[in-house]
Amino acid sequence: MLYDHFADLELRVDEYDLEQHERDTSSGFTRTTTVVSLHGDGETGQGEDVTYDNEAHYTLDDSPEEFPVTGEYTLDEFSDQLSEVDLFLGNEPNQSIFRNYRRWAFESAALDLALKQAGTDLADRLDREYSPVRFVVSTRLQDPPTGDRIRDWLDRNPDLEFKLDPTSDWTAEVVDRLADTDSVRALDLKGQYHGTTVDQPADPDLYERVVEGFPDALVEDPELNDDTRPLFDGHEERVTWDYPIRSVETVEDLPWEPEWLNIKPSRFGSVESLLDTIDYCRENDIGMFGGGQFELDVGREHIHAVASLFYPDAPNDVAPKEYNAPEPSSGLPSSPLSPPTSSQGLEWK
Template sequence: MDYGRVADLSVTIDDVELQQREQDTSSGFTRTTTTVLLRGDGHVGRGEDVTYDGEDHHALAESGPFPLEGAYTFGSFADTVASMDLFPSGPQRPPSRRYRRWALESAALDLGLAQAGLDLGDVFERSYDPVRFVVSTTLGESPSFDRIARLRDAYPDVELKLDPTPEWTAELIDRLAATDAVRILDLKGQYAHADVHQPPNVSLYERVFGAFPTAVVEDPAASEETQPLLAEHANRLSWDVPVTSVESLKSVSFEPRWVNIKPSRIGSVEGLCDVVSYCLDNDITMYGGGQFELGVGRTQIQALASLFYPDGPNDVAPSAFNDPDVEGGLPESPLDPPASTPGFGTH
């Protein structure tokens, strides 16, 4: 994934607009995102700011759009954004700076491709393929099988990404394992200073590795107690939160075999190109990851999965799977490839 293929793309911006969205989620919180719209030469480019704190979105709405009108190459636009303070009053948490930068860069990439009459597959000379996806869901504060039962009733072939907690009972684990549908288990051991962070728990880890012998296990936390167990199952470990660059990928606790690719966590198109290229060159299995996108951010990560890792257990299910109530009639895995229309998976 050569960044040089997009760095010289021309991007002309005549107008900048921000649109805020809110949606309740199955994880029990209200998601707020901001869509960035860049207009120029009769085209619109879109990107989605997936910053988690509503306060940061409200502050952005009050401060107004960024002054980005002008003619650029994509590379010069990215350099301009990198030099800007995108949070004049400071974000609630540092990773949000990368999320907002990605929103602006992805919007400019979408616009530049549309203005050139190209889609992302054209640029990287790759075809769009059907995308296998998993549905990510929590099981509630008092974990139960209820939501899984409703999902499986509506979608019998659904594959799952779940977040194990110490509250999972032996009975619940047995029921989940019996579905043979759990593909990824996220231990949340790398979220330092975040509400969802879970410290290393050797008892939980032993139950997870034992009950789900073929599942990928994401973001464990290493400790004196968990280290031997993690070493035993190193070929099943995946990394998400630590992956913000190639250098960060090289510094995880175990040599990476699996990586959850989240463009917004990486923060830039150049960084994304570097990480994907490194994984391709080093036989690291990739799959896409979502961050409760409400709009174009979701279709963009689906487009990336379609081009670069369509067969992975991609956490890029249609956004409606994150709604509190499970309904039928949603697209099932694998997703149809995106249409080969100019832009970055948004048109």
């Protein structure tokens, strides 16, 4: 099992600090994240909290309370210790999944630190080599949707591929225009989100336009009901899941055995849960691709490292963070991303 390669890694944490990052995004909101740095034995391990609540980051930054994370552990012991810590300081997060996001920041920082203190990196610990990472660019269309943003990106780099978020105001003409580019590899229906700023209610007309208009693309997170479920008859192998996927148990609870899953490390909370789920997918021939969370710092490197080792050739939604800027620009890295010539810990520069 993959986790067995890491559970007994030793780490020493002498102190930690937190640093906020903030940036406007192509999806029209200001992204705030917090980088967790664990220091010990002359090394620093880092992780990134991708909680989608800016106030929760500000509260964390302003709090004088210290989390009880210093000491000497194995990685498994550190994870057990962390499971007993209220990382939201007595405040209930807006969504329960945010607890996983913040826990992942500390767990990934601990894994990064433990690997560095052992003088190794993620690939070496698994006796693997990093591979080039194919990526797609995830973006929303402008309002009203026309497809001009995609054309703008393709004018700058005609080899780009995309993952898009359809909305009910996508007309048949918009779908045709996008399909004609032959660059759309995945479409996220956002049907599993409820009570968020990106909710897209189940819309049978939209679902039909997407399923029929992009016959070779993956379709992510539909909401299945009496009106929408029949639209996926014969297309089940194209459906992939993202928001519900947080453990092996959540994979087993899906409406049918999937062909594809979106693996976002932060959703899992713990290193063990992430690696156990990757093990499960490999054992059951489930395709995987990486997903991003608008990371602004080291979190983006970490998802590149994981994708590089386990699903480098998939349509990974892990484009370098510059692609999340509000407007397209030129001179950005092209897909696939070259692996690092040297690395340590979870770094993938």
